[in-house]
Amino acid sequence: MSTAPDFDEAFKDKLEDLFRWRRDVRKFKTDPLPVDLVDKILSIACVYSPSVGNSQPWRFVKVNDPKRRAAVKENFEIQNREALDNYQGEKAKLYASLKLAGLDQAPVHIAVFADTQTERGAGLGQSTMPETLKYSAANAIYTFWLAARAYGVGVGWVSIVDPKMVADLMDTPPEWEFMGYLCVGYPEEENQTPELVRHGWQERGELEAFIFER
Amino acid sequence: MSTAPDFDEAFKDKLEDLFRWRRDVRKFKTDPLPVDLVDKILSIACVYSPSVGNSQPWRFVKVNDPKRRAAVKENFEIQNREALDNYQGEKAKLYASLKLAGLDQAPVHIAVFADTQTERGAGLGQSTMPETLKYSAANAIYTFWLAARAYGVGVGWVSIVDPKMVADLMDTPPEWEFMGYLCVGYPEEENQTPELVRHGWQERGELEAFIFER
Numbered sequence: 047m048s049t050a051p052d053f054d055e056a057f058k059d060k061l062e063d064l065f066r067w068r069r070d071v072r073k074f075k076t077d078p079l080p081v082d083l084v085d086k087i088l089s090i091a092c093v094y095s096p097s098v099g100n101s102q103p104w105r106f107v108k109v110n111d112p113k114r115r116a117a118v119k120e121n122f123e124i125q126n127r128e129a130l131d132n133y134q135g136e137k138a139k140l141y142a143s144l145k146l147a148g149l150d151q152a153p154v155h156i157a158v159f160a161d162t163q164t165e166r167g168a169g170l171g172q173s174t175m176p177e178t179l180k181y182s183a184a185n186a187i188y189t190f191w192l193a194a195r196a197y198g199v200g201v202g203w204v205s206i207v208d209p210k211m212v213a214d215l216m217d218t219p220p221e222w223e224f225m226g227y228l229c230v231g232y233p234e235e236e237n238q239t240p241e242l243v244r245h246g247w248q249e250r251g252e253l254e255a256f257i258f259e260r
Numbered sequence: 261m262s263t264a265p266d267f268d269e270a271f272k273d274k275l276e277d278l279f280r281w282r283r284d285v286r287k288f289k290t291d292p293l294p295v296d297l298v299d300k301i302l303s304i305a306c307v308y309s310p311s312v313g314n315s316q317p318w319r320f321v322k323v324n325d326p327k328r329r330a331a332v333k334e335n336f337e338i339q340n341r342e343a344l345d346n347y348q349g350e351k352a353k354l355y356a357s358l359k360l361a362g363l364d365q366a367p368v369h370i371a372v373f374a375d376t377q378t379e380r381g382a383g384l385g386q387s388t389m390p391e392t393l394k395y396s397a398a399n400a401i402y403t404f405w406l407a408a409r410a411y412g413v414g415v416g417w418v419s420i421v422d423p424k425m426v427a428d429l430m431d432t433p434p435e436w437e438f439m440g441y442l443c444v445g446y447p448e449e450e451n452q453t454p455e456l457v458r459h460g461w462q463e464r465g466e467l468e469a470f471i472f473e474r
Contacts, residue, residue, distance in 0.1 A: 049450075050281055050450035050452075051274065051277040051278075051281065053274070053277075053278065053409070053410040053411075053412070057271065057274050057410065058410050058411065060265065060267065060271050061275070061278070061406075061407070061410050062304060062308075062407075063265040063267075064267065064275070065304060065308035065309075065403060065407075066308055067264055067265065068308075068310070070310060088467075088470075088471055089467060090276060090279060092467055092470040092471065093464065093467075094276075094279035094280055094282075095279075096282070096284065096402065096405065096417070098417075098419060099456065099461075099462060100454050100456040100457065100461065100462040100464070101462070102464065102465050102469070102470065104470055105470060105472060106470060106471050106472070107472045107473070107474050108471070108472065108473045108474070109474050110473060110474065111474055114474055125387065125388050128387065129383075129384075129387045129388075132383060132387065133382070137382065141384070146384075146385070157474070166462060166465060167456070167461075167462050168347070168351065168461070168462065169346060170343075170355070170360075170456070170461065170462070171360070171419045171420060172419070173339065173342065173343045173346065173420070174339055174343075174419070174420065174421060174422050174423060175419040175421075175423055175440075177394070178419045178440070180391070180394075180395070180398075181394070181395070181398035181401075181439070181440075184395035184398045184399055185398060185399065185402045187395075188310065188399045188402055188403075189279065189402075191310065192275075192406075193275070193276075193279075195267070196267040196271065196272050196275050197267075197272065198267070203310070203312075205312060205385045205386070205388070205389040205392045206385055206387070206388065207388060207389075208388050209388060209389055216474050217474065218472075225395070226389075226392070226395075236263075236264035238264075240314055242313065242314040242381070242384070243314065247313075247314065247381075247382070247384065248313065248314040248315070248380060248381050248382065248384075249314075250307065250314070250316065251316050251380060253302075253303060253306055253307075255316070256302075256306040256316065256318055256319060256320060257302055257306065257320050257322070258319060258320070258321045258322065258432075259321070259322045259324060260321050260322070260323050260324065260325055260328055260371070260430050260431065
């Protein structure tokens with residue numbers, strides 16, 4: 047067993063910067079990403095993410111087929127229009143003005159799934175909480191997201207799609223559950239403030255809203 | 261808008277170390293943690309974690325009541341014995357030998373929930389995928405986990421409990437869904453290899469198992 051690295055004050059400050067500057071990116075440059083860069087970030091996510099029972103249930107599907115990409119974009123537009131119907135008046139106007147996905151510009155698209163029937167890990171930790179498999183896949187998306195940010199790459203997690211439609215489109219095993227569609231590329235801009243705060247949709251809450259005692 | 265920080269090669273290497281050395285910790289020192297240290301790590305998780313629609317649905321409940329802690333431990337032991345019944349022969353022996361939670365020693369216990377009916381974010385991004393609220397809470401746990409590791413603090417995410425029992429025990433709103441019980445404290449040891457790999461339960465897979473193309 048090697049000695050653990052020293053995570054000094056400078057690193058801890060920079061780590062907090064990383065968390066602070068990681069955005070859900072919707073505006074991308076169309077510049078291609080080097081393939082080995084994408085593979086590096088994917089590798090970090092796939093090897094080091096936490097998973098219940100070491101199940102590693104994440105499945106990252108790089109979507110390169112233009113027809114599949116077009117179908118996802120079309121579905122996003124349909125679902126986004128339907129979502130707009132949930133709002134009225136000023137809220138609806140604001141919703142309609144938001145850019146919620148960079149499907150057109152992002153050079154790399156990745157559909158992420160959780161293999162809900164993986165034998166890896168032999169079910170350890172899942173008996174009473176089978177949903178932990180999906181939480182592990184969500185954590186792998188977040189590892190990808192953080193690592194990408196450190197490498198200057200932006201990621202947008204698109205959930206405004208019909209999960210069943212995307213799964214069928216990707217021709218993946220039926221036990222794979224769709225987690226999200228990632229738009230990946232160099233961001234048009236960097237910002238330490240979330241888009242939805244900047245555009246007036248939702249402010250951040252105070253800590254008292256999130257931390258309790260029993 | 262300030263200039264984004266530079267995440268240089270040294271930081272990227274150290275970030276990869278952080279991912280590599282973050283463990284699910286089951287063996288803790290009983291030494292108390294400074295309250296402001298726990299609050300710092302909680303603050304990082306609550307302010308900076310990604311969330312669908314900026315909903316911030318995470319609810320961290322610090323469990324200080326010894327009776328509640330004892331009840332969780334008792335439930336873990338019951339559920340762990342039941343989980344053992346899923347295995348036979350050598351696998352069962354191995355399962356029985358694993359230490360799967362540090363409930364006895366960890367000085368800090370936190371029950372984490374997702375507020376599935378939060379109005380924050382006004383449902384943005386959730387219409388077709390309401391489960392993204394829980395994925396956001398899972399990611400807040402992971403931010404806590406990573407930040408803790410950078411501060412030399414270990415975290416174990418315990419899922420071998422009855423989620424409904426823990427929710428009832430914590431007397432939290434019924435719409436809060438239990439995500440996991442965190443044991444938090446200084447780890448007895450550091451290791452860059454997952455416990456379940458070290459103890460022969462589950463090896464890590466190769467990248468081909470996780471990355472696909474369409």
